[in-house]
Amino acid sequence: MTRTVPVALGDRSYQVRIGPGLIARAGAEIAPLLVRPRVAVLTDEAVAALHLPALQAALGAQGIAVTSLALPAGESTKSWDHLGRAVEWLIAERIERRDIVIALGGGVIGDLAGFAAAILRRGVRFVQIPTTLLAQVDSSVGGKTGINSAQGKNLIGAFHQPSLVLADTDALATLPERDFLAGYGEVMKYGLLGDAGFFEWLETHGPTLRTDPDALLHAVAHSVGMKADIVARDETEQGDRALLNLGHTFGHALESATGYSARLLHGEGVGIGCALAFDLSARLGLCAQEDPSRVAAHLAAMGMPARLADIPGTLPDDAGLIALMGQDKKVIDGQLRLILARGIGRAFVAGDVAPDSIAAVLAGSR
Structure with missing residues (x-):
């Protein structure tokens, strides 16, 4: 096995x-x-x-x-x-x-x-x-x-x-349920960034992973296989490997804003970040409006936080969160690069997103 x-x-x-x-x-x-x-x-x-x-x-x-x-x-x-x-x-x-x-x-x-x-x-x-x-x-x-x-x-x-x-x-x-689900944020990410069929499989099987050992083994092995393929092509993140950061620029900023505390686990930040990335992609006309709805619906079906409003306590204002996003490792020459999507399973690196658009998406998630 x-x-x-x-x-x-x-x-x-x-x-x-x-x-x-x-x-x-x-x-x-x-x-x-x-x-x-x-x-x-x-x-x-x-x-x-x-x-x-x-x-x-x-x-x-x-x-x-x-x-x-x-x-x-x-x-x-x-x-x-x-x-x-x-x-x-x-x-x-x-x-x-x-x-x-x-x-x-x-x-x-x-x-x-x-x-x-x-x-x-x-x-x-x-x-x-x-x-x-x-x-x-x-x-x-x-x-x-x-x-x-x-x-x-x-x-x-x-x-x-x-x-x-x-x-x-x-x-x-x-694992406590919350920690398991936080890890699931990274599993879901793989489908969203490069494998629409895997995301569709997760929509059916995601809620059963804790009780179905075969489904769990498949989910882990498929996720690892996707990452291994990307790492083999781009070990030090000069190109494709950046796609693995789908949801992370938002998520890392939220983790920093919550003091790396139990208020927000890493995988929860990734899940919220993926939802924000798809909201932003739809706002920019890059993907269909149905795509962020599917992401939000799946997070809800899994019992995971999906919005800034789901994070307990007070967060910095939109400008404060964008400033925290500016410390992301993908920043080049001071320019923020985000992982956005042209659809589920079709992520890409975008380097020219207006702060006003980011702020609008953050505001809509509060």
């Missing part, structure tokens, strides 16, 4: 293994990569309580020694302070360049552990074991690593590809 998706990057190619029971088999999966039988695991306190003992047992069964550090859970962990703590710990544990760091957790731990591995001794190998839906379909694949700045999300980091990704779909059963 395990699916394997290759990420073709020449001598840095690797596999994404997807299916149930992969944490229990992690020792056998990782052992062939090791020069010496020792690994360091970076995780967070919540994930450690749920999954670290099983991972330690799996590695121990293969004679692999394990040392681990559990950081606090939450987006605020993607900071200089916690990165420094992780790197100093890895140095103290005498992790060498030929060793492997394992990232066990969601996107926060994957991003931070990958960045720590990238800068430790100028580059140490690492393995991603993503335990959230968001991490399994998006952040664990493609080598983007990093931390947040007070000025914006993911502004500090490096491209550093993992040596292996083990996406254990059984781990998703431990």
